[in-house]
Amino acid sequence: MSYKNFPMVPRVIFGRGSFNQLNEILAPKRLSISAPFIYLIDDVFKNNTELTSRISLYYDDEIVFISTNEEPKTTQVDELVEKIILNTKARPSGIIGIGGGSILDLAKAVSIMLTNEGEAKDYQGWDLVKNPAIYHVGIPTISGTGAEVSRTTVLTGPEKKLGINSDFTPFDQVILDSELTKDVPKDQWFYTGMDCYIHCIESLNGSYLNSFSQSYGEKSLELCKEIFLDNSANISDVEAQEKLMMASWHGGMSIAYSQVGVAHAMSYGLSYLLGTKHGIGNCIVFDHLEEFYPEGVALFKEMKMKHNIILPQNVCAQLSNEEFDIMIDVALSLEPLWENAIGKNWKKTITREKLKALYQKM
Structure with missing residues (x-):
């Protein structure tokens, strides 16, 4: 009998205030000065300087605020990927998702689609992804979805709602800082x-x-x-x-x-x-x-x-x-x-x- 050989998140840091270690975690992962880190952040934090002031942006690093009024869509992933490709000189050093399950799923999907051809809808299913994703980090600001640890990214496509389930989906790094969840309604x-x-x-x-x-x-x-x-x-x-x-x-x-x-x-x-x-x-x-x-x-x-x-x-x-x-x-x-x-x-x-x-x- 053959058993499934699952990948897990290789690095995780846990503790209140551990978000402050993000910059030192990312520094060695920067590929070059023209390869930015792209932060996908739930737009509830748009005016929350308590969170954003702790992110150090260097070179062409960018924060993209994303509304989570709707569930993540394959078309939304494609738009983000296209925008990143058009606006960056080199492939990004990494994608950092900061938010709830929707943002974490988007971060996983974008990191996969930056290295795989076609559209996100082509990869809805099990083990369809061919190439490893770029470096991606998950930082949950609400607890419960399990998106920070799972090998799926749940997306609504034109024909179905189904995850990109693959060995390349899990995050390379997760930061579990429960302080970030304190203002959840x-x-x-x-x-x-x-x-x-x-x-x-x-x-x-x-x-x-x-x-x-x-x-x-x-x-x-x-x-x-x-x-x-x-x-x-x-x-x-x-x-x-x-x-x-x-x-x-x-x-x-x-x-x-x-x-x-x-x-x-x-x-x-x-x-x-x-x-x-x-x-x-x-x-x-x-x-x-x-x-x-x-x-x-x-x-x-x-x-x-x-x-x-x-x-x-x-x-x-x-x-x-x-x-x-x-x-x-x-x-x-x-x-x-x-x-x-x-x-x-x-x-x-x-x-x-x-x-x-x-x-x-x-």
Whole structure:
């Protein structure tokens, strides 16, 4: 039997204030004075000098602020790559992503597309990337997505929402500084934290599970319970911020050797059609999945109540049959997720009618 030989993030630094070490980490990686570092930063930090003043720009280094109002798109990756190629004298020394899952995914995708021909949509799938990406660094400013550690970059393309899953996707360096997460709005904190929680439930209940995934998934789940159910924990608690950062890391690691499941497959459909953000989309779907994850959903509802979170209702109420079909097509295309969730014969039970009935509840 042949086992998958997965790459991991080779270098990671953890600790409050570790963001201050960014400049010394990057200095030896500069290829030449005409090969800049390009910083892709969530535009919520546009007027936040507390963060931007700590980045030293030299030569042709550039900061590009990016709106995350929408999920990352393949066309957005192509535009960024074209802009970088046109505006730089030499291939960049590196791409640094600073933000949540959307920005981290964009940074990974741009670093891949700077060395691979064609368009980003050509690489949506598993192991389609031929050439190593350029040096890329991930610095999460919100915890839960696992994007900082995963080998995928989730993108909405013209025909589907699907990641660029490859051995060249993971970051070369990650900086885990929980201080950067201190100003996350409460709803966002909850939705992204639940993305991590749902990763764990889907991984731990999946048919792909093995001891490698289980050990990471169980630790992540334990941390999620401490953060979202413990009476003393709250969003501004330093220890809770550090725990969620590690829960996110472990949750991302737990998927390396397994897969996610029903909530992710169906939320990709919502996201593709309605533009629903990933974290909240997972929550909207997971709320109705008692049939697949009874204990996980019961606990989720408890966490939701504890933190006074009201999820959007009736998001699919006005959809036409054609629109339901589009969502169902996207969800069904994620075959590894269904196989992990249901088993090899998943197509016998996961019918179009079944998915439509579930979407109609949302």
